[in-house]
Amino acid sequence: MSKESSYSLMNNQLRALIDGEPNLIANLSNASALLYETLPQINWSGFYLFEEASKELVLGPFQGKVACVRIQPGKGVCGTAFEQNHSIVVEDVNQFPGHIACDAASQSEIVVPLETKNGDLIGVLDIDAPITGRFDEIDQKYLEEFAAILMNAVN
Numbered sequence: 001m002s003k004e005s006s007y008s009l010m011n012n013q014l015r016a017l018i019d020g021e022p023n024l025i026a027n028l029s030n031a032s033a034l035l036y037e038t039l040p041q042i043n044w045s046g047f048y049l050f051e052e053a054s055k056e057l058v059l060g061p062f063q064g065k066v067a068c069v070r071i072q073p074g075k076g077v078c079g080t081a082f083e084q085n086h087s088i089v090v091e092d093v094n095q096f097p098g099h100i101a102c103d104a105a106s107q108s109e110i111v112v113p114l115e116t117k118n119g120d121l122i123g124v125l126d127i128d129a130p131i132t133g134r135f136d137e138i139d140q141k142y143l144e145e146f147a148a149i150l151m152n153a154v155n
Contacts, residue, residue, distance in 0.1 A: 007142035010038045011149060018153045029061040031150055035127060036063035043105055043130045047114070048078050049123035057082055057123060064128070068102040076100035078124050081111035085121055087140050092132045110135040112147045116154050125150075 001009075014034055018027045028047045035045035046062020048071055057071040057078055073083040076098055081088045090096045090109045106128035114123045125147050129135065 003138050004142070006038070007138070007145075010034065011142060011146055013038075014146060014149050018150065022153060024154055025061060027150055027153055031125075031146070032061045032063045035146075039127070041129050041131055041134055042127055044102075044126070044128040047123055047125055048082075049114075050082065050121065060123065065105075066102075068100055071100060077109050077111050078126050081113055082121065082124050085113050085115070087112045087144055089135045089137075089140055091135075093128075105130045107132045108134040110139055110143060112140070112143050114147055114151055116151050122151075122154075 014031060017030045017034065021027055032046045036042065039045070044062065044064030044067065046064065046067065047060035048057035049060045050056075051058045054070070055073070057073065059067055059069045071079045073079050077088055077090055077093070077096055078100075088111050093106060093109050108129045108131065110127050112125040113121055114125060115121050125143065127135070127143070
């Protein structure tokens with residue numbers, strides 16, 4: 001099965017998982033598990049959600065090893081993607097200025113902002129891999145679609 005076909009199947013599975021369920025945390029929990037079980041060669045998948053009170057990204061549902069709990073906007077890959085409101089693909093995290101190493105095994109990363117259908121930026125999807133160069137433009141395209149599917153379920 002091609003990479004594109006695998007992603008299309010996964011995104012259709014996500015649609016079925018969240019169909020009729022408006023609860024964000026429940027949907028993010030299932031989404032992180034779906035990513036972790038479906039995508040090859042990753043070691044972490046999850047979400048950071050923006051907390052208005054602290055003005056920080058706070059760890060949300062995830063799969064993988066324990067993670068950093070709070071990330072300031074503009075810091076690391078997650079904070080930068082959130083602040084700039086665009087996806088970031090990092091081939092080698094050791095080359096990303098200010099990378100936050102929550103797990104030394106992670107070598108590449110992709111982060112996709114989470115924007116509701118009302119245009120509110122509420123956090124990011126973060127996926128790490130234990131190899132360099134794991135993510136490309138195909139991953140970005142389908143993970144942006146994955147994030148949009150998730151956000152369309154949010155009331």
